[in-house]
Amino acid sequence: MSFKSFKLLRLVVVVILGILVTWAAANGNPWIPIPAVIAATIILLLFRRGVKEVIVDERTFSIAYKASRVAFVIFGVGAVTIGTTLLALGKAGQPDLKPIGFTLSYSICALVLIYSIAYSYYNRKFGGYEVSGFWYNPNIHPYTEHQNRLASMKSLAQEINLPLIVEEGYDFIKYFRRVAGNETERCRHCFNLRLSKTAEIARQNSFNAFTTTLLISPHQKHDIIRETGNEIAGEYELEFLYADLRKRYSDSRHMTKPMDLYRQQYCGCVYSEWERYTGKEIE
Numbered sequence: 001m002s003f004k005s006f007k008l009l010r011l012v013v014v015v016i017l018g019i020l021v022t023w024a025a026a027n028g029n030p031w032i033p034i035p036a037v038i039a040a041t042i043i044l045l046l047f048r049r050g051v052k053e054v055i056v057d058e059r060t061f062s063i064a065y066k067a068s069r070v071a072f073v074i075f076g077v078g079a080v081t082i083g084t085t086l087l088a089l090g091k092a093g094q095p096d097l098k099p100i101g102f103t104l105s106y107s108i109c110a111l112v113l114i115y116s117i118a119y120s121y122y123n124r125k126f127g128g129y130e131v132s133g134f135w136y137n138p139n140i141h142p143y144t145e146h147q148n149r150l151a152s153m154k155s156l157a158q159e160i161n162l163p164l165i166v167e168e169g170y171d172f173i174k175y176f177r178r179v180a181g182n183e184t185e186r187c188r189h190c191f192n193l194r195l196s197k198t199a200e201i202a203r204q205n206s207f208n209a210f211t212t213t214l215l216i217s218p219h220q221k222h223d224i225i226r227e228t229g230n231e232i233a234g235e236y237e238l239e240f241l242y243a244d245l246r247k248r249y250s251d252s253r254h255m256t257k258p259m260d261l262y263r264q265q266y267c268g269c270v271y272s273e274w275e276r277y278t279g280k281e282i283e
């Protein structure tokens with residue numbers, strides 16, 4: 001199913017659900033809304049699984065984050081203002097307003113509590129990393145391509161204030177010695193070469209974890225990257241941070257487009273360049 005069809009289906013389900021709930025409320029029937037909400041949720045989850053396109057990406061998260069913050073502040077300020085006003089009126093001789101005032105005041109306390117718990121959970125799960133970039137790519141050929149991509153990396157690091165460590169030199173002979181005779185398995189050797197150097201530098205500079213930007217590319221072999229990263233992490237007693245960032249690929253392109261950075265046309269090595277322009281695969 002395409003994302004467009006799914007959006008249409010979602011709209012239809014929401015409209016039907018709205019009609020059912022309104023009808024149930026108007027007729028004082030409490031037994032319809034809950035099964036209707038459950039049925040609608042199940043239908044949407046089932047159809048959502050059939051959508052092959054990306055449904056959410058970085059922009060969706062960013063918009064949702066901003067919308068949640070605004071909703072949180074508006075609800076918080078509104079509930080506190082109305083709640084305390086109703087409590088004051090309740091004390092001043094209108095006792096019917098007191099329970100509403102209490103309900104609003106307690107609901108904002110519950111909201112703040114849930115927010116604090118959720119914040120602390122996500123902070124432990126995703127926060128707490130100070131990130132530095134590291135450049136080591138003897139797999140990029142020819143040399144001029146390597147220099148173009150390095151210049152682009154430096155300019156991005158400057159733009160986003162990312163500390164960047166650059167491995168001087170161009171180890172392309174080391175790369176070819178590793179892959180010669182193993183061309184079909186070259187990516188495994190290439191990942192190993194680059195991630196080993198990354199772990200070595202991480203260790204020397206007292207970092208406790210490392211990862212790779214390869215994880216955002218839909219063209220890379222994630223299972224091999226993950227396996228290689230974990231093996232190297234074990235050798236260097238570091239943590240390899242794995243995350244499947246492929247669905248954020250289009251977002252990364254969207255974010256970097258205005259920066260006018262150099263865009264690569266192939267993965268890096270001469271083999272990948274040949275595959276890219278001939279449409280063939282090395283066997």
Ligand code: SF4
Nearest residue numbers: 187190267268269272
């Ligand atoms: S295709 Fe990419 S990952 Fe594979 S060996 Fe070439 S440069 Fe390395």
